[in-house]
Each structure stands twice: as structure tokens, then as C-alpha cells.
Amino acid sequence: MKSDLLRFTTAGSVDDGKSTLIGRLLYDSKSIFEDQIAAVKQSSERKGLQHIDLSLLTDGLRAEREQGITIDVAYRYFATPKRKFIIADTPGHIQYTRNMVTGASTANLALILVDARKGIVEQTCRHSYIASLLQIPHLIVCINKMDLVDYSEEVFLKILEEYTEFASKLNVNDIRFIPISALNGDNVVNHLDNMPWYKGATLLHTLETIHIGSDYNHLDARFPVQTIIRPHSSEYHDYRGYAGRVAGGIFRPGDKVLALPSGLSSKIKSIDTFNGPVPEAFAPMSVSITLEDDIDISRGDMLVKENNQSEMSQDLDVMLCWLSGQAPRPGAKYYLRHTSKEVRAVIKDVIYKMDINTLQRLEEEKDIKMNDIARVKLRTTQPLMFDAYRKNRTTGSLILVDESTNETVAAGMIV
Template identity: 75%
Template structure:
């Protein structure tokens, strides 16, 4: 079954957690004991209905304040697809949490309150979704029950968002009017909005085409480790294990090992369940080659006629995740695919105002949750692609050398 990862984003109290609770509840993905626990929590809060947001707001602070703080991952499946949901916070001080939750998503669910329309948070989350190259955006116009299920209000918000999205690089935007509280157009079609002839939200999630989202052109195989069993059955076996980051590999393909530049041919591709005739992202496999070449962790197997850039000076869009900002010319550990190098922040080019999309060039003091364009210099070359071409080989993280904490996530331009 195909797996769809999606993230929810929106302003505070737009109903993200309630929507996910409704999706799980109406698709029969909640166990009876979970339902009972949420029912009791709702009664304690003095509510006369079951608060579906409590399915995802698991932290004590979240329940008390009625807000989402951390990224909550939820898993469910229908007969057509498996899903991983990242419920991300709406508050501006949790931008880093949203970036973390959205970094692996195929689709972004952006919630709007029908009473408020497009607000600052909507613009911010839409910008971050496009920055992270999420291919599909579904705009859920929630709380339609509070606007008497008005078609005119729905059309106004669609027009407003479409005008804003024209400034962004969004490939696929869809709109659906819903009421997460009452379940209208979430899993079941609403009889109160007969004017809406489109799909329900769940049907959209089940049928949206994600097969072309992965890069199947540029063959990239970062090597994680070398497998040498040293047993009688596999006495001479030497396999290079890792996860395919792009393209399609097949036995018999001519390949190049970087950075050494030696070429060879794929002898076999093995998995835990046995040999396969092709490997593509995100499969984890072990490759054997016809020639004995010195290959180790951090090397990359690619096609001879399609190679990544070999770069030491990187232009990166950086989201700062740590309370303490970066030191100019500060040194960090940079992780990229299976490679690890030391790096230095050479220059901050500008910061981005994520609400207006304007560049801030006169203030280069980076604080937590801020997004900026910086120039890095690494101690040895990286084998990288631009992030908008390949999300795996175009992303990096920075780690503080002294504390070993992840301080930033970046997208190579």
C-alpha cells in the first residue's frame, strides 16, 4: 500500500487537532479505550460533547491551555492508503516544530477559519510549505457551520488565497469547505453544502497522485555501511548498504562511485527479503558491484552521466532551531545524507520575514525560529543537489560541536 505523509498547519484555534480527531474517529481508526479516555477528559473540562482535539494534544500543557506545542504523529489506514499525520503547532514561537513536522510531508493541510479568512499565520505556513517543497497543498476552510455554510464566503476565501498563492511556487492547490466539529465533508459528504460538488477531504487524501513526487531521474545512493558477513554461506560477499535517495537502480547499470571517480557495474541488489530487479527511493538495499572498489560511509553511487554537484561553498536557506543564535564564523558539524563534515558560517546574506515574504538585509542577527539565507564553507566537498530537485540530497542539519544538539536545518539552493 502507498504511504502518504501529510502535515497540518494553520493559525491557533483553527481546529487542526479537532480535524485530525474527526478524521481518525469517522474513519474508524480509534480504539475503544482511547475513545473512553477522551470522553472522560471532555467531561472533566465541562464539555457537553467529545473534544476530538484531545486525540492529538497529548501533553499536559497542551490539554490545559487548549493549544498544540509539540509535533504529534498519528498513524491510520484505509483500504486504499496508509497515512502518517504530523499535527504541527500554529504559534509563531513553534515555527521550528512546524519545519520539523513538514520536512518529510507529501502534502500540507492548511486550515483557515471561515470567519477570519486568510490571516498572517496562513501566509507564514504556506510560505514554509513551499520553502520545504511540499508538492500538494489542500486548503481546508473550517468552521463553515459558523458561517451558515455560505457558498459566497467559501468563494471569497478561495479568491483571497489564490491571489496570495500566486506569489509562491505552489504546484497543486485544492480547496474543501468543512466543519471538523460536525464532520461535514471530512470523511462523509455534507448534506448542508449541496453547492459543493468536489471531493471530501478523506477521498482527496486517498486519491491524490503522489507517484511523481519523488525524483526518479537523478540516481543517488549514499552509502551507509559496508556489509561483510564472513560466514561460509556468504564468504566473499561485499555489499554496500544504504537508502536510495533518487532515481532507479537496476542490476547491470553502469555506475560511478563518488568522490573517488571509479566506475563499475551493479552486480546485484539485495534486500532483507531477497534480491530485487530494481531499487528506487525510499528503499533500503544492499548493492554489490562487479569490481572491488574502496567504498566507505559517506561515498555516493550515481550514474556515470548524471552526477551531483561537488561543492564546498553552500548557499543555504536555514531555519534556526536553537535558543542560542549562531556565532559569526562559528564552527559546526554538518550532516548531509550519510556524510559528516565540519563547517563554518561565512556570511548571513539576509533574513526572511515569513509573514510578508520580504527580505531583511539590515538585521543579520539570527534568533530561534527565524529563516535566513546563509553561506557555509565546509572542510571537505559535499556531493549535493539543489533542494528543489532532490529533498534528500539537498537537505542538511547543523550540530553544535560542544553540546551535540541539532541547532539548524537547511535547504541547499
């Protein structure tokens, strides 16, 4: 049986133990090669440590290892018999909030780490809000360093209560709490005997069993066309396939579809993959769709169902996370990339900035700086086919790219 893929991101304040937790997950689930373990043991000995510093398994940049911090997003892949995983280990520092947005944008689940000694801090709230803003469906709050508070159930329950109160303002339905010690391995992969009062599942068991099948939108059919396949071979002489990744809904041969923005309609003749034809396609499959009629479709167009169309407009209302060190210039044009379409866009107006720590709207402040999150109005040169981000994370997200430097300056969620 094909095992499914869970993408998750880690978030939390500096020194909460994110890299150590991931190292512990990899180490205890036997997902590391022996030469890697040997190298980490040597590095730990050189630092004069009594234990293996598992954080070295994810902190790949030399500056990260020297300072003992995470600077950029580190991606790690591992698998168990039940599921495959891609981890995005994101930085805890405030100035790297943009890296957290990058790492979390494709995640099904966020691990929010809390230091049991410090409890809920500003960065906990900040990262939880970003996870909520990015519509990550599942949150696991790992209360780490329980060994430093004598594995106290009282401390765990106090943090659980505080976080639950804060999370009532967020848009997240599935939140779970696990008390752990990443350093010693309590409740990460195995139950040790230090917290007999905790009767819940370990972190790995939760990651393996959490239901993610319904995280994709399987109701609204959306197929952004990436390229046209014309083999011109004798076997496939008249083949014209529209290739791309399904962004939502389910497509089947015989379905009536509409090509946007032209509005021309046709029926699906076949759905092909690298391994041959399939009876249906759903998110996030990559397929080639052939139609019964020859209609003009090009990259950036979108196939939808007739009775369930996406929105189409040149004016967009967007929550923007500013990633660049340079503030947006008044009237500056940017490349806007959305699904497989690229258009030019301009920021018409800043409606408000968000104070992530208090969740207050700052309507008087219009100056956007790096790591700021603001609600803006964008105007594009051509209409975009889109959905609200809360409805579909693929068709509701976009990035802005600076025309002159080709730097990605902002990531946006369409409201």
C-alpha cells in the same frame, strides 16, 4: 496489493482546529480503539463539554491538554483500505515555527487550515510559505468552522480568491480547497447535507486518491552509502554490500555507476533487500548494492550514474531555518549532517533574512534568531555531494548540530 504511504502535515493559526480535524479523521474513519474513545469521552465530560473533544486524541502533552493548544509535533498513524498515512500535527503559534519545519520536512502534502470567520491571517501566509520553501508538492486548504458562518458559499469563495492571489507568489503547483466543519464532520470523511453547493470530494477521499508517485525524483540516480555489509559467513563468504536508502533515480543490475568523491567506476552486480534480490531499486527503497569490482567505498560516499552526477563542493548556498534559542556565534564550527555524511562547517556569511509575512528580503539584517529563515553561505571541511533542494529533497537538505551541546540548531535547504 501493497498500499502506498502518504505523509502529511497540518498547519494553521492557533485554534483553527487542526487537532480536532485530525481527531475527526481518525474517529470517522474508525481508526481509534474503543478504550481511547472512552478516555476522550471521560476527559470531555470532566471539562463540561456537550460533545466529544476530538482534539484530545492528538494533543499528547499534559500542557497541551490543559491549555488546549499544540506545543510539539504529534505524529499519528492510520490506514484505510486504499492507503497508509502518517500525520504530523504541528503547532500554530509563531514561536513554534521550527516545529512546523520539523514536521513538514518529510511530508508529501500539507493541510493548511483557515478559520472561516477570520479568513487568511499572518500564520496562514507564514505556514504556506514554509510549505513552499520545503517543496511540499501538494497543498489542501481546509476552510474550517463553516458551521459558524452558516455554511456560506460566499465566505468560502472569498477566502478561496484571497488565498489564490497570495499563493501566486509561492512555488506550489497543486492547491485544492475544501470547506469543512471538523467539529461536526462535514466534508471530512462524509458528505453531510449542510453544504449542497460544494460538489467536490471529501478530505479523506482526496487524501486517498491524490497522486504522489511522481513526488520523488526518479531521473537523477543517487545512492548515499550508509554502511558496508560483510557477513563473513560460509554462505556469504565474499559478500560486500553497500547498504543505504535510494535518494533518487532507478538502479538496476548491470548499470554502470560512479562512486563519489573518489570518481572510481564499476557495474552493479546485484541489488538485495531483506526479502531477497530485486530487479531494480528506486526512492525511497532501502537496499544493499553489490558491485563487480572491489573499490574503496565508505559511509558518506555516494553512488551515481556516470552521465548524471551530483554537484560536489565545499561551499554551499543554503536557506537556513534557525531552530535554536541561541543565535549563531561568529566563526563557530558546527557538525553538518547531509544524507549519510557528517562534516564540520562554518557559517561564512548571511546574505539576507526573509520576512515570512511580506515575502520581502531583508538584506540589511544579519542577526539570526530562533525561527528566522535566512540565506547563508556555508563552508565545509570536506566536499559534499549534493543537488539543489528543489531537484531532490533528500540530497538537497541538511542539518547543523552544535559541537558542544549536540543540539540541532538549524535545518537547511541547498539553493
